[in-house]
Amino acid sequence: MVLVVEPESAERRRVASALERSGYAVVEAADLPQTLDTLDSVNPDVVVLPTRILDLPDTQRLKILRQKSQAVLLVVSDRSGTTEIVAALESGADDYLTTPFALGELLARIRVTLRRRRGEEYIEGHPVDEDRLVVDPTSKSVMVRGREVHLTPTEFKLLWTLVRNEGQVVGHRDLLGKVWGAAYAEETHYLRVFVGQLRQKIELEPSQPRYIVTEPGRGYRATGQVDVAANVRHFTA
Numbered sequence: 001m002v003l004v005v006e007p008e009s010a011e012r013r014r015v016a017s018a019l020e021r022s023g024y025a026v027v028e029a030a031d032l033p034q035t036l037d038t039l040d041s042v043n044p045d046v047v048v049l050p051t052r053i054l055d056l057p058d059t060q061r062l063k064i065l066r067q068k069s070q071a072v073l074l075v076v077s078d079r080s081g082t083t084e085i086v087a088a089l090e091s092g093a094d095d096y097l098t099t100p101f102a103l104g105e106l107l108a109r110i111r112v113t114l115r116r117r118r119g120e121e122y123i124e125g126h127p128v129d130e131d132r133l134v135v136d137p138t139s140k141s142v143m144v145r146g147r148e149v150h151l152t153p154t155e156f157k158l159l160w161t162l163v164r165n166e167g168q169v170v171g172h173r174d175l176l177g178k179v180w181g182a183a184y185a186e187e188t189h190y191l192r193v194f195v196g197q198l199r200q201k202i203e204l205e206p207s208q209p210r211y212i213v214t215e216p217g218r219g220y221r222a223t224g225q226v227d228v229a230a231n232v233r234h235f236t237a
Helices: 009-021 032-041 060-068 082-090 103-118 154-165 172-180 189-204
Strands: 002-004 024-028 045-049 074-078 093-100 134-136 141-144 147-149 212-215 220-221 224-227
Touching: 002 032, 002 189, 009 024, 024 032, 024 082, 032 045, 032 060, 045 103, 060 074, 074 082, 074 103, 082 093, 082 224, 093 189, 134 154, 141 189, 154 172, 154 189, 154 220, 172 189, 189 212
Parallel strands: 002 024, 002 045, 045 074, 074 093, 134 224
Antiparallel strands: 134 141, 141 147, 212 220
16 A cells, blocks of 8 residues: 655546556645644555655655654655755655656665665565566466466467556557557557467456456556566567
């Protein structure tokens, strides 16, 4: 679970929606008092909050938050000065992100800090070998619930194309072009067949997929239940 703290409702919803699309449960707060009240009733894995409600470089508010919660604290700021960053990190923040930031960068920071905090085998409180799909693009191997799954080269390329765009919908034509080439851009039946085969291999219940979901009329999307071994996202399959 991620607690998103942001006074501006539009920005708060933008961040929360991106997290929800990636498979995270999200709760929201608008200010520090609401944040503290929320932490009395829920136990989030991550808290994303802006420095303007923390009054940095004064670190008292951040220290209060750290005493109240052991969640990963990811601080967001429009300032990149060393003094503020050092003050935040030394007072309990786990990471520091400057604005404007891409949502993909925020998602990556959350994944990395969770792994660093809990270790590779625990992410969001669930053992990887029970709940997660782990993709290693270097060895082109896939682990599902602790067991290795054999994929054909085409199946792996399809999966990796979706995973490296985690949380984003990859359109039918785009996916066909990247996996089979531009000449196949209209061959949507290829997608239906291969996505069906892929789900049979990686999903516990293929009719109710957790890892690769369909966005009707748009394409397919990899959810936040997928991890990349060693966080290697620059690899091209």
